[in-house]
Amino acid sequence: MNSQTLALPAAAPVRLPPRPGYWGMVGGRLRRDPVTVVFCLLMLAIVLAAVFAPLISPFDPYKESIIFRLKPFGYRGHPLGTDELGRDILARILYGGRSALLMGVGPVVFAGLVGGSLGVLAGYAGGWVGTLVMRTMDVFYAFPSVLLAVAISGAMGGGMLNGMIALALVFIPAVCRVAETATTQVRGLDFVEAARATGAGHLMIVRHHLLGNVLAPVLVYASSLVSVSILLASGLSFLGLGVRPPVPDWGLMLSTLRQAIYVQPWVCAVPGAAIFVTSMCFNLVSDGLRSAMDVRLR
């Protein structure tokens, strides 16, 4: 019985019950979480509205009107009023979502990839590699994030692409630090040594055990950065460093409408509300995703 017990059976494969599947479980949990579902749909609506802005927009976002400036909600077919140059607010909000989403998601994805890899590398390698990476990050960390974004995009000369690069550079150290901390915690656990003791190489350990455990905190942190990124991008546009007028952008709109706050307070609040709702969507959806993806929660 002894040597046969452990040998692989040549014939008669063992019948195994169907596996529920990881993503099936995540999907099932999400369906039972109404808040996440609602905000997921809202986020989808915002994304679709931005993508299909030319199809659904009632007006041309660039068309100015000397007569109908700063009109209230519902004035002559302008559901959200008009801005200081008589342009339709709804149209500009719809078009402005494009740059807002791009500036919100783009830098975070980039920073997540670069910062996450650097952090895992620093955490796993440790020693002088880890010190080199982390101290370099600390240099970036020493500046307030807004100031750093302004400085970098200012030095590179404004514009949307430069703004995105500046924001990515601001986020890399933060993501890197989260990834490094998570990696250091996981690296010392027995299962990493157990993996080594069963013959796993460095690549296998990093790819399988570290990423599996580090991905969740990095993903959650990065998704919460999306709203920060939208806000910072709006700030850059506000200062004239991000999107250039007359291109519609929420931050830029907020900045120019600010002067009219005593004339049309509700109209001025619209771009701010758009930024707020979008950020909140990303925050709540990331929160819901985290709970749904954590296998340790039931």
Place this chain on the structure above:
Amino acid sequence: MTGAAPLAELDDLRVQFGAGPDAVQAVRGVSLHVMPGEVLCLLGESGSGKSVSMRALLRLLPPQARVTGGVQVEGQEVGRLSGRALRALRGGTAAMVFQEPMTALDPVYTVGQQIAESVQQHRGGTRAAARARALEVLDLVRVPDAARRLDAYPHELSGGLRQRVVIAMALACRPRLLLADEPTTALDATVQIQILVLLRGLQRELGMGMVLVTHDLGVAAEVSDRVAVMYAGQIVEQGPVRDVLRRPVHPYTRGLLASVVRADGVEAPGIPGSPPDLRRPPPGCAFAARCPAAVGACSAAVPAEQKVGPGRTARCVRVGESVAA
């Protein structure tokens, strides 16, 4: 036993952590061997170097550890293995069971995935074959309802079941040498004995050699063929389990045996004092300062290992007297 080649062998192993005057000499010249099909128990208190010695067999020590001396598994010098051969050794020829089943399993993968991972690593083959093999080993370690447990995450299992899974992972690729680092310490008392019986049974059934690290005399008495008692980085006494536990030769072993909690309520005397600082180990016998039988010669030089019977050695200058006594 004579004539057969040992499965694993340590020859004057020395391990030092750090450098300079504050370097900790965790292991100071350990020589031992394990024969195929034999259970060797490394017995000692924490910090005596038993885990470090065992980890050296798989070269699992952290990079800052300086290892000298010979480490052989199945005739291969472990220190000189290339990356690929080392990975084949780890998990293939020799596998390890960890102390803490809570942390020895990756929380984000099901137990089936974790076992299958190591199977595919060593044997290749399809995912389905590795999964089938995972189910087999779960059955082998007597996990009830194994097919269902295959898709369970570690947190869904009890401590005893988790430790069975850890053992299954170690056995998945049919190792010939099983290393177990305090495999029952983290478990409930009732589960401990089940796991021990299981380990002993599997070891016999599969004909593996096994090194068991423990500080628990009861565990050693239960499962081992031979014991090696470690103190301050050295083996102070070694021999067949019955002889060593019934007629201990070294004063430290005697002290250990006297420290066992007794059922009749008599308070165990314990050993006065504490182990030496391994940054500055004493020049002589490391136990001399705590030894009730110490003489002047004890502190002069480290006592050599002396034969005190068939397959039995001890490091004590007064060995002759105590055997006679």
